[in-house]
Amino acid sequence: MSTPSSNPSSLDAISDRIANLCDGIAPRLVVVHGPRRRSSTGIIWRPGLVLTAEEALEADEDILITRPDGNQVAASLVGRDPSTDIALLRTEEQPIANVPLADTSGLRAGHLVLAAGRQSEGLCAALGIVALAGGPWRSLRGGHIDRRIHLDVKLDTRSEGGVALDANGQILGMTVLGPRGRVLVIPSETLERVAQQLLTHGRIARGYLGLGLQSVRIDRTIADAAGLAEPKGLIVISVDPNGPGQRAGIKQGDILIRWDTDPLHSVRRVYTLLGPESVGRSITLGMLRGGEQISCTIVIAERPKPQE
The missing domain is CATH 2.30.42.10 (PDZ domain)
Structure with missing residues (x-):
């Protein structure tokens, strides 16, 4: 009879696959520090530009970023949109490969999703499934969200603003905390649209x-x-x-x-x-x-x- 150590199980392979997905996204995740020391996660969208959860961003000024290499740098606010819970920050540029955001149109309830964030102590992750995959909706503040995506996963508040990854390691969107602690995903389509408008105009017209x-x-x-x-x-x-x-x-x-x-x-x-x-x-x-x-x-x- 083979022992587990000499014949790695499929669970070992799954475990390694999940860890590899975390390693792959790690260079794109930063810690966002507010003036009152509350922290959340940010996603390097483009060199020098970081997306994060608007509701988790404490203030418009005195923002610090801890980069993946551990160095801490200042960041400035490009714009924030409370209606879609998206904020865009500008910080020191770092060379980073372009990772396209995934199309969420094929996402279905039951699909596995990895939620990854970064805390001061290091990378953090949670594995769950898509609890709901619906169509477009309006937030309580009137923002147009391209898809309603709920996750069955527990999310640390410091991981808010992090990424939701599919099984191939592509970014489905940004994880945020909704009403009653429900974990929502602001889908990639919404991130791209709103971030571009914030970059161009500094705000979303209402x-x-x-x-x-x-x-x-x-x-x-x-x-x-x-x-x-x-x-x-x-x-x-x-x-x-x-x-x-x-x-x-x-x-x-x-x-x-x-x-x-x-x-x-x-x-x-x-x-x-x-x-x-x-x-x-x-x-x-x-x-x-x-x-x-x-x-x-x-x-x-x-x-x-x-x-x-």
């Missing part, structure tokens, strides 16, 4: 109405007269004096009930509709003013940059 909104219930009789299936709308609680809502004649106290022909029931729905593609579009908002139905045309503007 639509802007210049209105503060809050959900409100509407009198059933008025809702029936307006043809609303649900007696809900969005009351205008504030109006930016320089915003598109003000220019369109919208007033505080108006209740928005339709976006073009679609009913409006939640503020979240408005965030979803105000994606990058909405900027410059002209829409018709149906409203209630003093119980009467009116409508106005509004041209969606680009959300102003936050004040320094």
Whole structure:
């Protein structure tokens, strides 16, 4: 009878394969340090450019990177997009081979995935499976994510911003922590698209109405007269004096009930509709003013940059 040491099992081969995948991605993973010493992982996207999880990035300044060789260098923020949880940093260039990001269209529930990150102590990894592989979706902040990918794996918070690798060692996307600790993958297609826009413009354009909104219930009789299936709308609680809502004649106290022909029931729905593609579009908002139905045309503007 052969002993395990003289006849390596298939598990040994799998174990070595996983370790080799970690070794292969190691030169592309860095530690991202914030000013309060919280750390996360970053992915060298291109020489001198690092992708990381936006939510894990503590601040826009005083960012340090620990490179794979252990040297620590400063990094500056190129741009961050909370709606897709992607941030792009600039740091010292290092020669690195181009590793193409994998197409996730063939990813299915049950596929093995290796989540790899880097901590101050060294490389870290977790092996799991794809728990859900769905189609495009919108984040709670209105960002367009090309695929909904959930992993059945436990992720250390310091590994957030690391990579999800397929069985061939290709990068499927960036691992982030979602609601209730669920591990999500921001897919490669989204990373490429958003990172390029951040590199070019420093930010992702978002639509802007210049209105503060809050959900409100509407009198059933008025809702029936307006043809609303649900007696809900969005009351205008504030109006930016320089915003598109003000220019369109919208007033505080108006209740928005339709976006073009679609009913409006939640503020979240408005965030979803105000994606990058909405900027410059002209829409018709149906409203209630003093119980009467009116409508106005509004041209969606680009959300102003936050004040320094």
